[in-house]
Amino acid sequence: MNHLPTSPTSPARRSLLAGSASALAAAGLAGLHQGALAQAQAQAQAPAAAAAPVAKPLPGYAGWKKADALIVHSSTTIETRRGAFGTSVITPSDQLYVRNNLPTPPESIVADRDAWQLQVEGVRQPRSLSLRELKSLGLETVAMVLQCSGNGRAFFPSKPSGTAWTVGAAGCVIWSGVPVREVVKALGGVSDGGLYMTGTGGEVLPAGLDPKSVIVERSVPLSAMEDALLAWEMNGEPIPLAHGGPLRLIVPGYTGVNNIKYIKQLAFTPRESEAHIMSHGYRISPPGSKGDPSQPSVQEMSVKSWINSPLPEDGGQAAGLVQIHGVAFGGMDAVKGVEVSTDGGKSWQAARLVGPDLGKYAWRQFVLQARLPKGTHVLASRATDARGRVQPETRGENQSGYNNTSWADHAVTVTVA
Amino acid sequence: MNHLPTSPTSPARRSLLAGSASALAAAGLAGLHQGALAQAQAQAQAPAAAAAPVAKPLPGYAGWKKADALIVHSSTTIETRRGAFGTSVITPSDQLYVRNNLPTPPESIVADRDAWQLQVEGVRQPRSLSLRELKSLGLETVAMVLQCSGNGRAFFPSKPSGTAWTVGAAGCVIWSGVPVREVVKALGGVSDGGLYMTGTGGEVLPAGLDPKSVIVERSVPLSAMEDALLAWEMNGEPIPLAHGGPLRLIVPGYTGVNNIKYIKQLAFTPRESEAHIMSHGYRISPPGSKGDPSQPSVQEMSVKSWINSPLPEDGGQAAGLVQIHGVAFGGMDAVKGVEVSTDGGKSWQAARLVGPDLGKYAWRQFVLQARLPKGTHVLASRATDARGRVQPETRGENQSGYNNTSWADHAVTVTVA
Numbered sequence: 001m002n003h004l005p006t007s008p009t010s011p012a013r014r015s016l017l018a019g020s021a022s023a024l025a026a027a028g029l030a031g032l033h034q035g036a037l038a039q040a041q042a043q044a045q046a047p048a049a050a051a052a053p054v055a056k057p058l059p060g061y062a063g064w065k066k067a068d069a070l071i072v073h074s075s076t077t078i079e080t081r082r083g084a085f086g087t088s089v090i091t092p093s094d095q096l097y098v099r100n101n102l103p104t105p106p107e108s109i110v111a112d113r114d115a116w117q118l119q120v121e122g123v124r125q126p127r128s129l130s131l132r133e134l135k136s137l138g139l140e141t142v143a144m145v146l147q148c149s150g151n152g153r154a155f156f157p158s159k160p161s162g163t164a165w166t167v168g169a170a171g172c173v174i175w176s177g178v179p180v181r182e183v184v185k186a187l188g189g190v191s192d193g194g195l196y197m198t199g200t201g202g203e204v205l206p207a208g209l210d211p212k213s214v215i216v217e218r219s220v221p222l223s224a225m226e227d228a229l230l231a232w233e234m235n236g237e238p239i240p241l242a243h244g245g246p247l248r249l250i251v252p253g254y255t256g257v258n259n260i261k262y263i264k265q266l267a268f269t270p271r272e273s274e275a276h277i278m279s280h281g282y283r284i285s286p287p288g289s290k291g292d293p294s295q296p297s298v299q300e301m302s303v304k305s306w307i308n309s310p311l312p313e314d315g316g317q318a319a320g321l322v323q324i325h326g327v328a329f330g331g332m333d334a335v336k337g338v339e340v341s342t343d344g345g346k347s348w349q350a351a352r353l354v355g356p357d358l359g360k361y362a363w364r365q366f367v368l369q370a371r372l373p374k375g376t377h378v379l380a381s382r383a384t385d386a387r388g389r390v391q392p393e394t395r396g397e398n399q400s401g402y403n404n405t406s407w408a409d410h411a412v413t414v415t416v417a
Numbered sequence: 418m419n420h421l422p423t424s425p426t427s428p429a430r431r432s433l434l435a436g437s438a439s440a441l442a443a444a445g446l447a448g449l450h451q452g453a454l455a456q457a458q459a460q461a462q463a464p465a466a467a468a469a470p471v472a473k474p475l476p477g478y479a480g481w482k483k484a485d486a487l488i489v490h491s492s493t494t495i496e497t498r499r500g501a502f503g504t505s506v507i508t509p510s511d512q513l514y515v516r517n518n519l520p521t522p523p524e525s526i527v528a529d530r531d532a533w534q535l536q537v538e539g540v541r542q543p544r545s546l547s548l549r550e551l552k553s554l555g556l557e558t559v560a561m562v563l564q565c566s567g568n569g570r571a572f573f574p575s576k577p578s579g580t581a582w583t584v585g586a587a588g589c590v591i592w593s594g595v596p597v598r599e600v601v602k603a604l605g606g607v608s609d610g611g612l613y614m615t616g617t618g619g620e621v622l623p624a625g626l627d628p629k630s631v632i633v634e635r636s637v638p639l640s641a642m643e644d645a646l647l648a649w650e651m652n653g654e655p656i657p658l659a660h661g662g663p664l665r666l667i668v669p670g671y672t673g674v675n676n677i678k679y680i681k682q683l684a685f686t687p688r689e690s691e692a693h694i695m696s697h698g699y700r701i702s703p704p705g706s707k708g709d710p711s712q713p714s715v716q717e718m719s720v721k722s723w724i725n726s727p728l729p730e731d732g733g734q735a736a737g738l739v740q741i742h743g744v745a746f747g748g749m750d751a752v753k754g755v756e757v758s759t760d761g762g763k764s765w766q767a768a769r770l771v772g773p774d775l776g777k778y779a780w781r782q783f784v785l786q787a788r789l790p791k792g793t794h795v796l797a798s799r800a801t802d803a804r805g806r807v808q809p810e811t812r813g814e815n816q817s818g819y820n821n822t823s824w825a826d827h828a829v830t831v832t833v834a
Contacts, residue, residue, distance in 0.1 A: 087558060087593040088653025090507055095653075136738040139784045141504060141772030174773070176504040236505020236512075321553040355558030356591070358773040367556045 061104045062242045069095040073163050076100040080168035085308040087325060089355045089365055090143070091171030093235045098242050099148045099169060101216050101277065102203040105241065105262055109202070113238060113246035118230065122198075122268030124188030131247055134230055138182035142229060142252055143174045143358035145329045149255040149282055149298040152395070152404030158287060160401035167306045167410065172327070172363045175250045177231030180266070184225070194268030197225050199249040199260035217275040218258050218282075220251055220299060222268065227252045227361070230263065252361040253332040254299050255403075257282055272297075285399040298402045301331030303391045305338055305366070305383035306410040316417040319374045324351075329363035330385035337384050340368040344378030344411060345393065351381070360386070372416045380411035478521045479659045486512040490580050493517040497585035502725040504742055506772045506782055507560070508588030510652050515659050516565045516586060518633050518694065519620040522658065522679055526619070530655060530663035535647065539615075539685030541605030548664055551647055555599035559646060559669055560591045560775035562746045566672040566699055566715040569812070569821030575704060577818035584723045584827065589744070589780045592667045594648030597683070607639070611685030614642050616666040616677035634692040635675050635699075637668055637716060639685065644669045644778070647680065669778040670749040671716050672820075674699055689714075702816040715819045718748030720808045722755055722783070722800035723827040733834040736791045741768075746780035747802035754801050755783040761795030761828060762810065768798070777803070789833045797828035 056072035058065055069084035078098040080091065109116065114132035148169035150162050163169070180197070184190055201216035229250040232239060239245030244261030251258045257277070272278055272293075282298040283291035305328030310317050328338045334357075339348035351366040366381070383391045395406040473489035475482055486501035495515040497508065526533065531549035565586035567579050580586070597614070601607055618633035637645075646667040649656060656662030661678030668675045674694070689695055689710075699715040700708035722745030727734050745755045751774075756765035768783040783798070800808045812823040 086650050086653045086655070087556060088650070089558060089591060090653055092653050093509070136740065138786065139504060139740045139742055139771060141506060141782060143773045174506060176772070233503050233505070236503050236507055236509050238503070323553065323556045325556055354556060355593070356560045356773070356775040356779070358775070362773070365558060369555065 059104075061107070062098055064240075065094045065096075065098075065242075066092075070097075071168065076104070077163040079163075079165055080171060082167050082306075082308060083311050083313055085168075085327065087308075087355070087365055089172060089358060089363070090235065091173060093173075093237065093240065093243070096146075096171040096173065096243065097148065097165075097169045099163065099256060100242075100261070101257070102201070102205070102214060105203055107241060109262065110238070110241050110245050113232065116246040118247060118263060119265045120183065120187055120267070121265065122191050122194045123184055124191055127187065129183070131232060134178050134183065134247070135232065137186055138178040139176065140179050140229060141174060141176045142227065142250065142361060143172060144250070144252040144361035145170060145172050145301070145331075145363050146256055146259065147171075147301060149257055149402045150400065152406070152409060153401030155404055155406065155409035156395065156397075156401040158397070158401070160399060162400060169256075172329075172358070174235050174358075175229055175231040175248075176233035176236075177229040177247075177250065180225050180228040180230060180249075183230065183266075184268075190222070190268045193270040195222055196220065196269045196272055197222055197228065197251075198265075198267045198269045198273050199258075199263050200265040200267070200273075201260050202262035202264035212274060213276045215275050216257075216260060216277055217273045218260060218278050219269065219272040220254060220258055224251050224254065230266070253301055255282075255301055258299055282402070283400075284396070284402060287397055287399050289399055291400070301329070302403070302405055303330045303333075303335070303383050303385040303389050304328070304405040304410075305335075305381040305391060305407070307340070307379050307381050307412055310379070310414050311412055312414055314414075317372065317414055319416050320371060321369060322372050323367050323369055324379055325354075325365060325367040326381050327363040328366055328381065328383035330360065330383070330389075332360075333385040333387050333389075334360035335364045335383050336386050336388070338364075338366040339382045339384075340366070340370075341380045341382070341411075342370055342372065342377050345380050345382075345408065348382065372414075374416050376413060376415050378411050378413050380407050382407045476521075478524070479515055481657070482511045482513075482515075482659075483509075487514075488585065493521070494580040496580075496582055497588060499584050499723075499725055500728050500730055502585075502744065504725075504772070504782055506589060506744075506775060506780070507652060508590060510590075510654065510657060510660070513563075513588040513590065513660065514565065514582075514586045516580065516673060517659075517678070518674070519618070519622070519631060522620055524658060526679065527655070527658050527662050530649065533663040535664060535680060536682045537600065537604055537684070538682065539608050539611045540601055541608060544604065546600070548649060551595050551600065551664070552649065554603055555595040556593065557596045557646060558591060558593045559644065559667065559778060560589060561667070561669040561778035562587060562589050562718070562748075562780050563673055563676065564588075564718060566674055566819045567817065569823070569826060570818035572821055572823065572826035573812065573814075573818040575814070575818070577816060579817060586673075589746075589775070591652050591775075592646055592648040592665075593650035593653075594646040594664075594667065597642050597645040597647060597666075600647060600683075601642070601685075607685045610687040612639055613637065613686045613689055614639055614645065614668075615682075615684045615686045615690050616675075616680050617682040617684070617690075618677050619679035619681035629691060630693045632692050633674075633677060633694055634690045635677060635695050636686065636689040637671060637675055641668050641671065647683070670718055672699075672718055675716055699819070700817075701813070701819060704814050704816050706816055708817070718746070719820070719822055720747045720750075720752070720800050720802040720806050721745070721822040721827075722752075722798040722808060722824070724757070724796050724798050724829055727796070727831050728829055729831055731831075734789065734831055736789060736833050738786060739789050740784050740786055741796055742771075742782060742784040743798050744780040745783055745798065745800035747777065747800070747806075749777075750802040750804055750806075751777035752781045752800050753803050753805070755781075756799045756801075757783070757785040757787075758797045758799070758828075759787055759789065759794050762797050762799075762825065765799065789831075791833050793830060793832050795828050795830050797824050799824045
């Protein structure tokens with residue numbers, strides 16, 4: 001069988017679109033973000049993008065990133081362009097999204113990484129450990145999808161406040177560090193009554209505010225400790241400041257906010273943190289309501305996929321063979337399979353999983369070879385996890401636009417000439 | 418059991434050593450390299466290294482790389498520092514070694530990547546295909562160790578000519594592209610009598626020389642086609658010019674030179690190429706002799722490992738617990754296990770494989786937790802592949818210093834205070 005296209009294809013090269021309108025900050029932090037934005041723009045050292053204009057410059061702490069692979073929403077919210085994912089099973093650090101809840105700490109905290117101190121509480125022998133000491137206790141490596149809780153928010157018709165992420169507040173990243181369980185073992189085990197693992201970020205808190213109202217402190221169930229790391233490397237390099245270096249709590253399968261950057265305290269606690277970001281933020285609130293502790297917390301991710309090529313912004317696709325490809329992940333469980341539709345979900349074909357399997361917390365690449373005739377095609381992908389749970393057609397409506405796994409929302413419409 | 422070190426450890430931070438003496442070019446190309454070096458140094462835009470001085474600036478085509486992670490031997494030979502591998506299962510592109518046999522082509526060849534043409538010969542329907550056409554034929558991803566044939570040459574006491582690589586002319590890289598077998602299928606299959614897959618590089622050949630004497634053209638057995646790719650992405654990004662973009666032939670398990678950069682022709686041939694680099698270069702020649710076609714060609718890699726931490730250049734190691742870690746690969750076969758010695762090979766302990774398994778062509782990370790008392794320790798690692806072949810103690814002597822897999826050569830001596 002001869003699969004070769006017989007007519008020459010037109011050289012429609014990818015043109016990266018300029019950033020979409022930004023949605024600045026979560027309620028209550030807008031003022032902070034504005035200030036940080038002004039400061040960051042003043043320091044901005046973004047290299048001139050050769051391929052495409054960039055709507056906003058990269059802030060200083062992320063100035064080493066590839067500007068033309070990114071959409072800069074604000075100084076603390078930077079998204080990977082859908083067309084920049086390529087066929088990556090690993091997202092290169094310089095293309096990975098950034099979402100910081102508070103202004104980024106000064107570069108000085110990564111000047112002497114090994115001197116960083118972590119206080120461990122709620123264990124039989126609580127104490128402070130330096131990063132250098134942590135490095136002697138164990139080493140593990142995990143590949144996992146890091147995804148902002150609000151990734152896909154832009155597809156909510158209700159236009160929730162918060163950054164209007166499409167697909168690019170996510171990446172698949174390799175972390176190296178010491179397993180939390182090894183640290184706990186070295187400190188005599190979790191104290192009686194410890195039901196949650198609570199991480200506290202080392203950001204400098206703005207003066208004049210109640211710390212509880214702004215501090216980044218999140219609790220996850222103790223069971224998440226089993227696979228959690230205290231990580232100092234990302235993709236084989238010391239974790240950049242923009243991504244939480246020198247030390248970050250990694251909770252595989254949990255949304256980004258639960259992976260505490262610049263972690264300064266790890267505590268095993270009988271109750272969830274009372275910080276606002278835990279008690280009222282990142283809750284699945286019914287539309288029209290505010291977050292409160294009675295609502296489900298945004299923690300474990302669930303099965304999701306999307307197509308990265310072809311995309312409308314690639315320009316005119318020539319009729320004929322095309323490799324439809326994207327990424328799929330299960331959150332807490334491996335991906336079992338992915339189906340792809342070229343007719344907006346009326347019919348589905350099994351895609352092929354390609355490339356290395358980096359474990360259940362990583363994403364898989366998938367590809368379907370299809371022959372697309374002239375016309376308009378709605379391409380969609382639908383993943384199934386190892387437990388048989390299928391990515392749903394529709395989003396779960398909620399006030400803040402969290403956890404959008406809708407395959408319909410993530411479909412793309414391409415025109416073939 | 419409490420593993421925690423009780424005394425505070427001294428903050429001995431890694432100081433990256435300046436590059437070792439360079440050994441310029443292979444015989445016959447020294448003049449070319451000198452010229453290219455002068456040109457490249459004039460264009461060099463290497464950023465100032467914050468952490469350590471760099472002996473030579475990065476050449477322009479590789480100026481985006483991390484200078485302080487690299488040893489610049491010459492304009493076309495750049496090595497990853499052993500201390501920069503960290504705990505990476507994937508080598509970041511900006512830390513990956515470079516070894517070009519000819520001066521690097523101009524940046525213009527990656528300006529319109531999809532327009533790059535590949536001539537395919539020795540198939541039933543020979544023709545030229547654009548990269549855009551290749552992209553429609555298939556998609557596969559492979560993680561593999563890319564390693565220069567001469568990696569480890571610096572450990573030969575005979576001091577062979579050629580770059581004095583220690584361990585850093587190697588990396589583990591993810592490639593994406595179309596399987597060669599899919600391209601061949603689309604062109605009607607290999608013509609009768611095709612016993613070799615022969616790739617030809619698209620470098621601009623210097624005027625006044627017999628092309629056969631300098632062209633990069635290598636043949637591998639037809640069996641290597643099964644897993645080979647024509648790749649356009651590396652680590653999720655379009656392949657940089659320094660690494661063979663826009664299109665590179667990837668032959669998993671084979672040493673670097675067989676992975677033809679800027680590939681412009683792929684031919685299925687009844688005989689090996691008659692180019693000098695194939696017939697006389699990259700041969701396992703007895704010490705004192707020149708390469709000739711009767712000698713084994715440097716092609717498949719074999720089982721090897723080395724330790725990346727702790728290293729002598731890390732400075733004084735404090736007595737107590739240490740995680741001894743490194744990388745191990747089998748070449749054509751997966752790694753089954755790694756042993757580590759802290760007494761120069763007198764006794765061995767099984768290390769633990771950590772991190773994701775990216776397939777048989779990738780490397781695995783390993784770690785051994787050990788308690789090192791004060792004194793001097795010779796740390797060594799010894800890998801075994803899935804077929805039970807064990808990394809040897811000694812190197813195979815040869816004139817040009819190829820294929821050094823000796824565990825004794827790769828041992829490191831650390832002093833614990």
